[in-house]
Amino acid sequence: MSEQLTLTGPRVTLRPIERSDRDDLLRAAADGELWSMRVTSVPSPKTVDDWIDRAIAGRDAGTMLPYVTIVGDAIVGSTRFWKLDRQNRTVEIGHTWIAQNWQRSFVNSEAKLLMLTYAFDGLGMNRVQFMTHAQNERSRVAILRLGAVEEGLLRKERVMPDGHVRDSLVFSITDDDWPTVRAKLEAALQRHRT
16 A cells, blocks of 8 residues: 555645544544534544544555544544545545534535545546435535435444444445536635635
């Protein structure tokens, strides 16, 4: 596995996650106490060490590229490529969360533009997949806003940390969709800058 690259945009940087990011990740997650949300998994003071260890183990195994999301000098969240399948040229973007004060800002759009550009233009992927809890309406709207296509529902797809069984919605962007999605994201980010 080659070294994981830092992805840098005009205002957002996605840097490979490190164990030393622990306290900054907790500070970002504390903005809104995101770990208490039932529809997603965000590291808490009790789970952060294991959460970081699993991300780094996935990177070492070649199946994940985990990032911290940075604005200026501050970590404001995290995201990752996972289920990385270089043979079939598919990957999933997930484990994404952003501190409450940065939600509904330019951060998610710019981070996704960086990731999608790297996935399609850097890694040569055919397909980028997204999944979200069927009850996570905010996430569903954000994924659709990117230009992803909703493909369907996977029933009882996973067990969440609190023990409830999750139904997941699946979305994708293919290399055929990418030029249109890129133009849409770039236009949206331009509106945020003006």
